[in-house]
Amino acid sequence: MKKFIASVMFALSASVMTTAAMASGGGVHLEHADVDIHNKASLQRGVKYYVNYCMGCHSLGFSRYNRIAQDLGLTDEQVAKNLIFTRDANGELQKSGALMKNGISQKDSAEWFGAPPPDLTLVGRSRGPDWIYSYLKAFYVDPSRPMGVNNTVFPNVGMPHVLWELQGFQEKECTKEGEGEHAAEHCELKLTKAGSMTPSEYDQTVRDLTNFLAYVGEPAALNRKMYGVFVLLFLGLFAVIAYFLKKEYWKDVH
Numbered sequence: 213m214k215k216f217i218a219s220v221m222f223a224l225s226a227s228v229m230t231t232a233a234m235a236s237g238g239g240v241h242l243e244h245a246d247v248d249i250h251n252k253a254s255l256q257r258g259v260k261y262y263v264n265y266c267m268g269c270h271s272l273g274f275s276r277y278n279r280i281a282q283d284l285g286l287t288d289e290q291v292a293k294n295l296i297f298t299r300d301a302n303g304e305l306q307k308s309g310a311l312m313k314n315g316i317s318q319k320d321s322a323e324w325f326g327a328p329p330p331d332l333t334l335v336g337r338s339r340g341p342d343w344i345y346s347y348l349k350a351f352y353v354d355p356s357r358p359m360g361v362n363n364t365v366f367p368n369v370g371m372p373h374v375l376w377e378l379q380g381f382q383e384k385e386c387t388k389e390g391e392g393e394h395a396a397e398h399c400e401l402k403l404t405k406a407g408s409m410t411p412s413e414y415d416q417t418v419r420d421l422t423n424f425l426a427y428v429g430e431p432a433a434l435n436r437k438m439y440g441v442f443v444l445l446f447l448g449l450f451a452v453i454a455y456f457l458k459k460e461y462w463k464d465v466h
């Protein structure tokens with residue numbers, strides 16, 4: 213019986229480990245995104261970059277403009293002016309209560325890019341912030357690909373390097389280390405053509421975008437943890453009251 217339990221435990225932990233490895237990008241080294249969903253300024257910059265650079269292809273179909281406005285402290289006017297660029301079926305600009313869908317056709321885009329751009333509402337949870345952060349920094353020039361770029365975190369990705377104006381272009385440089393059987397290739401991405409931002413400014417931009425995607429995957433997380441603290445405080449206080457109540461009731465028995 214003990215053996216059986218041990219083997220079940222082993223199988224379970226092995227499967228948990230492989231799922232974690234798959235979610236983390238299959239062996240590629242991921243950089244730590246270091247995001248903070250309570251940093252409102254970062255989220256506000258993130259949503260602005262998102263609607264400008266990503267929304268054309270990737271909808272956020274489980275999120276509404278006004279929910280984001282409320283959580284990020286934006287006024288209706290700011291939302292209308294800075295966030296809403298997509299039109300509804302009648303050709304009118306979307307209303308602030310609308311779901312953040314775009315007009316791109318899944319069929320056409322699958323032909324253009326080889327794969328349709330997925331909805332990104334939940335990507336912060338399925339891929340995790342470190343993956344997204346590393347992915348947006350991992351585009352490099354590869355003339356053999358249809359879009360002229362490839363990605364070390366997501367090899368042969370169909371997405372073009374949409375942030376190239378900001379980051380510039382990177383190239384992959386590989387050096388061989390060791391001899392014979394022990395030879396290993398070590399590759400690095402080098403910035404060969406500068407963009408409008410310095411590398412650290414670009415990192416911050418990508419961090420803001422990642423932060424926004426982490427937030428939008430679970431907006432309730434903004435409040436959930438605070439409730440947790442209150443619940444623990446209440447339980448702590450109640451334990452003291454319960455203890456004295458118990459003492460009072462049992463006073464005559466002992």
Ligand code: HEC
Nearest residue numbers: 265266268269325327328329330335339344369370371374
């Ligand atoms: C021109 C269209 C286009 C734009 C603009 C675009 N993407 Fe993409 N993106 C794609 C396509 C196509 C894929 C799917 C690639 C594939 O499966 O090969 C993709 C995939 C992704 C994925 C991986 C999703 C997954 O889990 O597989 C992420 C994350 C992503 N994009 C983030 C972004 C962000 C952030 C922006 C804005 C900075 C952006 N994309 C802008 C076309 C686009």
